[in-house]
Structures are given as C-alpha cells and as structure tokens.
Amino acid sequence: MPPVNPTTNTIEGKVFYYLVPPGRQCDPKPSEIITTQETLKIYKHLSHGTCVVAPRDGLSFCKVKFIPFQSMSPEELQGWEKLVCHFFDRTNYVEAVKNNGPQMNGSMWADGWRKSSKKESFGRYCSVGKLLKMMRHSNYNPEDEATAIKQASDFISIQLQHLAPGVFESYRQVLIDNNLPSMSQMEYPLPYDALDFASFLTFTMYNFHNGPHCNTDANQWTLVCWIPIFNPRTASDNEPILADEGFDMLGGQFTFRHFQVCLDLNKVLGVTLCVFRSRDHTHQTLPGASPSDRYTRIGFSCQMSEAMSKAVVAYINGTAPNLKVAGQQQQVLNAQKKL
Numbered sequence: 001m002p003p004v005n006p007t008t009n010t011i012e013g014k015v016f017y018y019l020v021p022p023g024r025q026c027d028p029k030p031s032e033i034i035t036t037q038e039t040l041k042i043y044k045h046l047s048h049g050t051c052v053v054a055p056r057d058g059l060s061f062c063k064v065k066f067i068p069f070q071s072m073s074p075e076e077l078q079g080w081e082k083l084v085c086h087f088f089d090r091t092n093y094v095e096a097v098k099n100n101g102p103q104m105n106g107s108m109w110a111d112g113w114r115k116s117s118k119k120e121s122f123g124r125y126c127s128v129g130k131l132l133k134m135m136r137h138s139n140y141n142p143e144d145e146a147t148a149i150k151q152a153s154d155f156i157s158i159q160l161q162h163l164a165p166g167v168f169e170s171y172r173q174v175l176i177d178n179n180l181p182s183m184s185q186m187e188y189p190l191p192y193d194a195l196d197f198a199s200f201l202t203f204t205m206y207n208f209h210n211g212p213h214c215n216t217d218a219n220q221w222t223l224v225c226w227i228p229i230f231n232p233r234t235a236s237d238n239e240p241i242l243a244d245e246g247f248d249m250l251g252g253q254f255t256f257r258h259f260q261v262c263l264d265l266n267k268v269l270g271v272t273l274c275v276f277r278s279r280d281h282t283h284q285t286l287p288g289a290s291p292s293d294r295y296t297r298i299g300f301s302c303q304m305s306e307a308m309s310k311a312v313v314a315y316i317n318g319t320a321p322n323l324k325v326a327g328q329q330q331q332v333l334n335a336q337k338k339l
Helices: 074-090 126-138 140-163 165-177 305-318 330-338
Strands: 014-019 043-044 049-055 062-068 103-115 119-122 200-208 221-230 254-256 261-262 272-278 295-303 324-326
Touching: 014 043, 062 119, 074 103, 074 126, 074 140, 074 221, 074 295, 103 305, 119 330, 126 330, 140 165, 140 272, 140 295, 140 330, 165 221, 324 330
Parallel strands: 014 049, 043 261, 119 324
Antiparallel strands: 049 062, 062 272, 103 119, 103 200, 200 295, 221 272, 221 295, 254 261
C-alpha cells in the first residue's frame, strides 16, 4: 500500500485493492487453532486507509476502513462516544451470551430480535431480572429505551451506507424479503423505515477472541466494527470514553486465514469498519490484551439469523399456532408480574 499521510494517518479519498496471489490463498498453519503472532508475520497486514480485498482471480470478499479519531469532527467523535455509552447501558438490559460456539474468551452480549432456544417464540433480547431491578429503582422508561435503541441503530446504519451502500442494500433485502423484525423496532410487526437493515447485533469487550469459523446467518455480508476505549472496569470517573494516545492493546487482530490477510487494529488510534462475506470465508479474532489494563476494545457486528427467519415464516403462515412474539410490551408485563 502507498505511504500514509503523516498528519492524518490516512490516504485521503482513495480506495486501495489488495489482490491475493494464488500462492497465498491457503492457511499456512492449519494446525494452529489460534494463529500465533509469529505466524502473523507472514500475513499481509492492513492497517490504514480504505482497502478492498479479493483473490486475484475472484470476487472481493472484504472492504475495510480505518478512521483515526484525530481525523474526525467533534460531532463524529460524539457520535461514536454516544454509541459506546449505548452499549454500556445495554448491559443493564441483557445478559452476557453464555453459549457462542466459536467464542474462547472475553465477554459478548446480543441485542435486538432472536428466536427462543427453549420454546416456539421469538422476541427481543431481554433479561427480565435486570429489567425488574431497574423498575424497582425507578430507572426504567420504555420510551427512553426505544429512543436510545433507534438512535444507535440509525447511527450504525448510516456508517454502513457510507462504507458499502451495496452491502446495506443486501442486508435490507434479506430483512424485508423475509419479513424479519428490525433491531430498531420494539414490537413486531411494524413498518420498516429507510434505515432498517438488520435484526440484531452482538457486541464484545474484555479481550474477546474466538476460534476460526464461518457464520451461518441469513445475511451473506456482515458489518463488523472495532472501537478502542478506556476499560470501564478500571477507568476513573474523569477519564474519557474513547482511548487516548496511551492505548497499549497488543494482539486482537482480525484474520482471514485462507488468504493470509490480517486487519491490524493497533496501528491507527480510531474506529475500524469492515464488511466481509462471513458465510463464505473463515475468519477469526485473535487474543488481545492491554498490559496496563487501562484499555480494551469494543467490537460489534450486525446479523439476521436463519432460525429467526424460519420462526417468522411459521408465524406468518400460521403453521406454528403456539408461537408467541415478545416485544418490549410483553417483556415489561413479564417483569411487572414479579414486582
């Protein structure tokens, strides 16, 4: 890749292409469940600007953009801070995910709509126990919750449209063609608006990493994003939200093993946005850590599940007469019964 503008750490207004040679379209160390930092030395590292990745003789499968904090306007910085605070707040509503197959360490939460794993129903992710706790402390307002979710969903949607409008349209087509609920909606069914595109998201913190895998979601392309932040477990009240120049995370790269490509998230202090063909190509988040424990990285991705699609079809066709839908109103009722 060409040299980077030293004042902004970006290459202004350009999209670069990395065409993977045939000789590099293989996993160099398939025996390594977790790719070692030593093996990563032979990978192609992407860390600046905007880049599209494709096999030399095939279709592109990844577009990534590294956006330094110092290149952002005050309004843009505030938008990312607000999103991070929204994720922090959502941990008061949803439990950490306990059964995510590829996950090996760290914490993950899911938010939005999902198919119940225990019965014929689908609804919004919610911990009734956590909701009940907020109600008892008079900290819950359903209208405020709905507004915050809508604002966060719209912010993410706009970022996706700026990065990859075609991928946004692909997401949206899956959502609408399958009559799936949007993660911005509190009830189902409701009309879609122009920014709706996915049913749920997951977000991770605290040195999350996983094994190599392909996704099994309904969406072919997946939006992922990483934001370096102060560790909320160790940060003082007067420290900012977004990481500063002291950011010392090591590792945590995102890799495509069968193309020897690595997204190096430590070279630019800022947001990394990426879309990739998640069902077709093996990918992995590697272990990472902050030696000082002052920092961590929050990551999120947006999906639509196949199980959810089948549940919605059954609901619409009436082939599952006992299938229930649990939006915000039902969850509030469930919590109120325990007050």
